[in-house]
């Protein structure tokens with residue numbers, strides 16, 4: 490039984506052309522799916538469908554063999570944590586109070602978070618090197634700091650699947666590596682992870698599954714070596730990029746040519 494089973498999934502926004510159709514993929518606990526594709530092709534939209542935020546035009550999404558449409562909001566929140574690309578207005582909560590909202594799916598309606606919930610927050614902030622930000626208001630953080638705080642909130646949610654939309658987009662080189670290492674660590678601890686990125690090197694680095702959107706909107710899954718050939722990546726990004734085997738890293742790297 491797969492943790493996630495996506496079958497013949499299609500979506501179009503109201504009064505818009507079909508964005509994608511016939512997406513099929515399965516994900517097990519401990520696997521990472523790195524989604525790549527051109528700007529505007531439908532990566533974030535696919536993640537929103539997987540989160541139950543958008544209702545697919547057709548096809549099914551099941552988790553642990555139960556269709557998403559049959560899960561309650563609370564059940565879904567215990568299964569999947571979503572780190573969006575943008576949080577429009579994070580409000581003026583402190584980092585501690587913002588991250589603890591990740592425990593909501595485990596609390597009753599009127600229950601206030603207590604010592605146990607805040608202990609999980611402390612652990613997640615420590616794991617991400619954010620302890621010193623615990624009492625800062627989230628709306629005073631930099632883009633990258635806030636991106637890491639939203640990941641901490643997803644961790645305290647203790648889901649089976651973590652979905653991250655471009656989690657490294659606002660991060661410096663060191664913190665990009667930190668987030669990729671965290672994704673690898675989550676997989677080693679039997680979480681399933683789906684994330685989007687515009688950097689094919691992230692897929693080579695992680696070495697798990699890739700989901701590749703082609704410019705025509707078709708979607709394929711496979712290993713980085715199967716899917717991420719120089720020709721496919723050039724087609725995807727419409728640029729004469731190069732794939733080079735880097736022996737010291739033991740893997741391919743993707744380089745943009747000079748101007």
Ligand SMILES: Nc1ncnc2c1ncn2[C@@H]1O[C@H](COP(=O)(O)OP(=O)(O)OP(=O)(O)O)[C@@H](O)[C@H]1O
Pocket residue numbers: 502505508526527528529530531532533534535
């Ligand atoms: N609410 C909406 N209503 C109508 N069209 C939308 C809506 N949200 C997104 N779109 C359109 O759907 C297409 C796919 O958008 P999406 O954000 O899923 O792409 P993406 O692959 O994640 O892009 P990027 O890499 O630039 O973040 C785009 O053309 C976008 O303009």
